[in-house]
Amino acid sequence: MNVPQNSHWKAARLLSKSWEDGVVVYHVDSGNTHLLSPVAGQVLSYLSQEISDATGLARRLAAENNLDADAELNYNIDRLLAELDTLGLIEPSTQ
Numbered sequence: 001m002n003v004p005q006n007s008h009w010k011a012a013r014l015l016s017k018s019w020e021d022g023v024v025v026y027h028v029d030s031g032n033t034h035l036l037s038p039v040a041g042q043v044l045s046y047l048s049q050e051i052s053d054a055t056g057l058a059r060r061l062a063a064e065n066n067l068d069a070d071a072e073l074n075y076n077i078d079r080l081l082a083e084l085d086t087l088g089l090i091e092p093s094t095q
Contacts (some may be wrong), residue, residue: 014028015028
């Protein structure tokens with residue numbers, strides 16, 4: 001799935017439990033459970049706190065993890081958002 005650059009996202013209704021090496025997420029509406037990477041869990045946590053777009057997520061992730069907010073990070077966040085959308089863990093928001 002192609003995610004438009006200006007899309008804003010919010011987390012679906014989720015319950016989660018985090019460990020150092022991953023996050024287990026339960027989607028309340030579907031009943032599905034997913035095992036995700038720590039970064040995916042961090043992005044979902046951000047989206048459960050506030051609506052954001054890929055650029056905002058990349059900036060926050062970079063700032064909190066001592067990363068460069070560069071084109072590669074933006075590309076990876078776009079790909080992650082597409083995967084999370086496909087799994088139904090995030091939803092587009094009209095703000």
